[in-house]
Amino acid sequence: MKKVISVILVFAMLAVLPLSFSSCKAINDSISEVRAAFDRHLEGTTLNVYNWGEYISDGMDETLDVNAAFEKLTGIKINYVTYDSNEVMYSKMKSGSVSYDIVIPSDYMIERMIKENMLQKLDFSKISNYDLIDAKYKDLYFDEKNEYSVPYNVGMVALIYNKTMVNTTPDSWEIMWDPQYKGKVLQFDNSRDGFMIAQMLEGVDLNSTDKADWDKAADRLRALHDNLKGYVMDDVFQEMEGGNAAIAAYYAGDYLTMKDKNDDLEMVYPKEGTNIFVDSICIPANAKNVEAAHMYINFMLEPEVALANAEYLCYATPNTSVLENEEYSLADCEELYPKNADAVKTEYYHDLPDEIRTYYEKLWLQIKGE
Amino acid sequence: MPESVNKGPSSSAPAGEKIRKTAKPKKKKAGTFGTALANTPFVVWSAAFIIIPLLFVLYYSFFDPEKGFSIEYIKVFFTEPMYMKAFGLSALYSVIATLISLVIAYPFAYFLSKVSPASQRLQMVLIMLPMWMNMLLRTYSWNQILQDNGLINKLLGVFGISSVHFLGTPGAVILGMVYNYLPYMILPIYTAMSKIDRPLLEASEDLGCNGFQKLRRVIFPLSLSGVISGVIMVFVPSISTFYISQKMSLGKVTLIGDIIEQQIKLHYAEGGLNRGAAMSLVLMIIILIATFIMNRFSDEDEGVLM
Numbered sequence: 001m002k003k004v005i006s007v008i009l010v011f012a013m014l015a016v017l018p019l020s021f022s023s024c025k026a027i028n029d030s031i032s033e034v035r036a037a038f039d040r041h042l043e044g045t046t047l048n049v050y051n052w053g054e055y056i057s058d059g060m061d062e063t064l065d066v067n068a069a070f071e072k073l074t075g076i077k078i079n080y081v082t083y084d085s086n087e088v089m090y091s092k093m094k095s096g097s098v099s100y101d102i103v104i105p106s107d108y109m110i111e112r113m114i115k116e117n118m119l120q121k122l123d124f125s126k127i128s129n130y131d132l133i134d135a136k137y138k139d140l141y142f143d144e145k146n147e148y149s150v151p152y153n154v155g156m157v158a159l160i161y162n163k164t165m166v167n168t169t170p171d172s173w174e175i176m177w178d179p180q181y182k183g184k185v186l187q188f189d190n191s192r193d194g195f196m197i198a199q200m201l202e203g204v205d206l207n208s209t210d211k212a213d214w215d216k217a218a219d220r221l222r223a224l225h226d227n228l229k230g231y232v233m234d235d236v237f238q239e240m241e242g243g244n245a246a247i248a249a250y251y252a253g254d255y256l257t258m259k260d261k262n263d264d265l266e267m268v269y270p271k272e273g274t275n276i277f278v279d280s281i282c283i284p285a286n287a288k289n290v291e292a293a294h295m296y297i298n299f300m301l302e303p304e305v306a307l308a309n310a311e312y313l314c315y316a317t318p319n320t321s322v323l324e325n326e327e328y329s330l331a332d333c334e335e336l337y338p339k340n341a342d343a344v345k346t347e348y349y350h351d352l353p354d355e356i357r358t359y360y361e362k363l364w365l366q367i368k369g370e
Numbered sequence: 371m372p373e374s375v376n377k378g379p380s381s382s383a384p385a386g387e388k389i390r391k392t393a394k395p396k397k398k399k400a401g402t403f404g405t406a407l408a409n410t411p412f413v414v415w416s417a418a419f420i421i422i423p424l425l426f427v428l429y430y431s432f433f434d435p436e437k438g439f440s441i442e443y444i445k446v447f448f449t450e451p452m453y454m455k456a457f458g459l460s461a462l463y464s465v466i467a468t469l470i471s472l473v474i475a476y477p478f479a480y481f482l483s484k485v486s487p488a489s490q491r492l493q494m495v496l497i498m499l500p501m502w503m504n505m506l507l508r509t510y511s512w513n514q515i516l517q518d519n520g521l522i523n524k525l526l527g528v529f530g531i532s533s534v535h536f537l538g539t540p541g542a543v544i545l546g547m548v549y550n551y552l553p554y555m556i557l558p559i560y561t562a563m564s565k566i567d568r569p570l571l572e573a574s575e576d577l578g579c580n581g582f583q584k585l586r587r588v589i590f591p592l593s594l595s596g597v598i599s600g601v602i603m604v605f606v607p608s609i610s611t612f613y614i615s616q617k618m619s620l621g622k623v624t625l626i627g628d629i630i631e632q633q634i635k636l637h638y639a640e641g642g643l644n645r646g647a648a649m650s651l652v653l654m655i656i657i658l659i660a661t662f663i664m665n666r667f668s669d670e671d672e673g674v675l676m
Contacts, residue, residue, distance in 0.1 A: 091638035183535050184518075189621045230538045230620020235513075244518045358640060365632075366452055369624045 027059045029068035031304040036128045038295065043075030047292045050089065050100040052279070053082040053234065055153075057305075057312035064308035070299050076292050084233055085190050093118060099286045101293040106277045108192075108349040110149050111142040113282070115351065120285045121147045126294035129301035137278060137318035141348065149280035150297050153315035156346060157193060157274045158252040158267040158335070165246035165264075173197050173270045176247055177220075182227050186239055186248035189231035191364035192349060193275065194221065197249055200272040207350040211359055218363040225370045240265060252335050253315035267335060273345030278318070427654075430647035443641070443648035453629060453649065460625040463540065463615075464608030467547035468555075471604045472597065474548070475555035479596075480589070482556075483563035494560075497553050506613060509546055513617045516542055538620045546614040551607055555600035562596025563589070594667070602661050610653060626653060 049067070059065025067078045081100070083089040086109040092098055093113075105113060113119045124130055130150060137151040161170060165184065168175075176185045176197070188194040198217035199206050205213065229245050237254070239245040241261040255267045281300060283293045299305060303321035307328060310317040316336045322328050330336055338344050352360075432439055447453050482493055500508060515521045516536035523533045536542050566589065574588045612627030626649065633646035 085636070087636045091634075091636055091642070094639035095643075183538070186620075225622075228538075228622065229535075230622050232620055235617075235620065238514075238517075242517060242519050244520075354640065361637065362452070365624070365629070368621065369452055369455055 027065050027068055028062055029059065029065045029072050031064065031069050031073075031302065033304070034073070035302055036298050038073050038299065040075045042289070042292050042295070044077070045289055045292055046077045046079055047102065047289050047296055048079045048081070048100045048287075049102040049296065050081050050083065050093075050098075051102070051104050053084050055082070055104065055279075055313060057308040060312075063312050064305070066300070066305055066308060069305070070296060073299070074292070074295060076289075076295070078296075087190075093284060099288055100284055101287040101289045102281060102296055103284055104152055104279050104281050106279050106349070107140065107142045108351045110280060110282060112351040114143065114148055118285055119148045119282045120287065120290070122150070122283060122297070123294060126291070127298045127301070129298050132301050132303070132306070132319050132321045134318045134320050134323075140278060141350070142278075143280070149282045150301070151278050151280045151318040152300065153253070153279045153309075153313060154276070154318055155279070155315045156252050156269065156276045156344070157196065157249060158255055159270050160240060160248045160250055160255050160258070160265060160267045162240065162243060162246050162262070162264050163266050165243070169266075170247075170268060171271050173201050173249070173272055176249065177224055177227055179227065181246050183229050184246035185224075185228050186236055186245050186250075187221075187224065187228050187231050188249060189233045191361055193249070194231070194364065194367075195360060196275045196349075197221075198224070200270070200274065203272070206275065206347050207352060209353060209356050211356070214356070214360045214363060218360075218367060221364075221367045222370060225367060231368060251315075253313055255335065256314035256330070256333070269338070269344040271345075273347060276346035276348060278348075427647045427650055430644050431651040432648075434641065434644050443644045444652060446645060447649050447652045453626070456624050456629050457626045457653075459623065460609050460611070460627065463544055463547065463625065464605050464611070467544050467551065467608045468601055468605045470544065470548050471552050471555040472601065475552060475559055475600060476597070479556050479559035479563050479593075482560050483566075490564075497556055501553055505550055508550065509614050509617050512542075512546055512549060513537065516545075516618075537618065538622045540619070540623060542618040543615050543623050543625075546618040547604075547608045547611060550614060551604040554603035554607075558599035558603065559593055559596040562593040562599075566592045598664055598667060602664055605660070606657055609657065 057063045057066045059068060067080055070076065071078055083092065086106050089103065089105060090109060090113070093100070093103070110119070124146075127150065133151055137154065138146050140151075143149045159170060159173060159175070161175075166175070166181070175181070176187070187197070195214070195217050196206055198220035199208075199213070201220060202213075202216050204216060208214065229239070232239060232248075236248050236250050237258055240248055240250075240258045243262065243264070252267060252269075255265065259265050281297050283290060283297075287293055300309070301319060303319070303325065306317060306319040306322045307325055310319070310322045311329060314330065314336070317323065323331060325331075431443055432441065434440065434443075447457075482490055485493070517523070518533050518535065518537070520536075522536070526532075526534065536545075570588060570592070571584060574584045579587065610627045611625060612631045615623050615625045615628055630646045630649050630653075633642035633649070636642065637645075
């Protein structure tokens with residue numbers, strides 16, 4: 001009997017073995033030239049970085065491991081933590097039990113965090129690479145005087161579909177409601193983006209403070225519930241890549257990542273319009289290693305680092321050095337940088353009053369619980 | 371207090387040896403001291419990680435930094451139809467999952483207790499084997515297996531059956547619960563079954579019981595304590611489940627556990643912590659009452675595992 005158990009154990013261990021080997025690949029953790037000056041006077045300190053999941057070039061598939069490169073260059077140790085939505089990040093910061101030195105929220109969340117004194121003003125004399133940021137992405141509504149944030153990525157929400165499963169070329173969000181795709185449609189598992197789709201179809205302001213507008217959108221979303229396969233965030237990758245779902249609303253940058261794995265996927269910016277967002281790097285008011293944080297922001301703007309991130313994440317970059325770089329493979333990517341940018345109707349999210357936020361969150365829960 | 375604890379091991383060990391050789395009554399006293407000593411880490415652990423967190427839950431259910439004491443958070447659980455609906459679903463799904471587990475586990479445990487000891491051990495290892503892997507991974511694997519292009523649908527495709535939607539249905543959620551918690555049903559029933567005295571069964575046969583009567587009159591009553599334990603151990607984690615429902619229903623089924631998670635994860639700053647704590651408290655009380663009632667069915671006084 002013992003023999004049988006040990007045989008099972010041995011096989012179990014053997015099965016796990018290859019996994020542990022595969023993680024030992026060489027890491028690409030250095031950049032060849034730096035534009036700004038980085039010294040090692042903060043060596044040995046720790047920098048707490050709070051970022052979205054899958055939102056930095058991390059050394060997978062021989063890409064640059066940005067955090068490792070920063071550690072190697074400056075001797076500062078990075079403690080890297082991730083979140084999956086602005087709201088999760090906000091809740092955690094608000095709980096006061098944590099302190100981070102770097103955080104990368106989206107526009108409307110930056111607006112709210114500035115209002116609530118959760119961010120500190122940056123010292124731009126320490127961010128010499130800031131001149132690389134495209135003027136288009138300066139003076140944006142959430143930080144009009146460019147005091148609190150440095151743009152990291154720009155993105156839009158797209159309608160993604162599998163051309164072998166969808167027999168038309170969709171141009172409207174309406175297709176998500178089409179009964180012939182019942183059980184094949186994926187919706188965001190996040191209230192703001194989820195509502196956006198219905199708001200665009202209803203033609204109401206994404207930032208409406210009129211509850212009736214939200215009710216209207218909610219009615220539409222209720223009608224969508226039965227047609228959905230589910231509400232997903234990161235699961236969208238395996239759903240669409242594996243051909244398990246036909247239609248999904250998701251971020252255009254992530255579409256390119258999926259397209260790499262499944263060439264049948266296509267995307268479109270629906271005619272009703274879509275959300276555009278800018279995720280920017282900020283330093284929280286209660287940051288402890290403020291100087292290292294400035295160094296990190298400056299490092300993220302370095303041409304080589306920004307290029308690695310832009311290639312890895314497939315989001316549109318606000319960094320002009322990347323756009324001008326011949327090595328950048330996505331420069332001509334129609335999806336990221338539409339040639340006729342005016343043809344795509346876009347709208348930013350703004351921070352909304354507590355009352356409206358509570359209202360639509362409740363509606364969202366009701367819709368999901370139908 | 372700490373002094374006596376520190377003194378314990380060094381001074382009492384030789385004393386204990388002497389006692390063992392000489393007087394019997396004193397041994398008992400050393401035993402109680404030793405027991406207390408051995409229990410100390412457990413007591414400290416329980417206080418730090420069970421009692422104190424529970425007090426926090428209690429505190430946040432009623433107090434909020436701005437409003438002070440309020441029963442509003444408890445009230446909202448009962449007055450908000452959305453929450454009641456999610457709770458109703460949780461109760462329904464967990465009852466179904468428990469019944470299915472029982473139906474699978476009971477005959478399994480019965481036959482398991484009858485095979486040779488070597489085979490019993492092997493099968494126990496096989497039951498425990500999946501539990502060596504993290505529950506999140508196991509649930510995620512099911513998500514993959516049940517996919518529209520997953521293993522099962524590919525297999526059905528071989529026989530010309532068109533793809534079936536499993537994910538996103540209540541059935542998938544219940545399957546996830548049953549799969550994850552089934553071992554907790556099998557183990558106590560099996561333990562109770564293997565404790566049944568063989569001669570009792572033989573006696574029942576001698577007295578003219580047929581197979582069914584033997585099961586109903588002898589085996590079932592003697593294994594009841596195991597059944598009650600199993601039912602509680604499957605029902606309790608099922609009713610407060612959250613991750614399984616999200617992965618197996620792709621967000622289409624919202625259970626009370628999901629709502630509690632969302633409250634704390636997403637709405638922390640807007641009273642979510644208080645609402646989450648209050649909902650957890652109500653849920654705990656309901657589970658406690660349910661457990662108490664179930665325990666009534668078991669007339670053994672050994673008190674069934676919570």
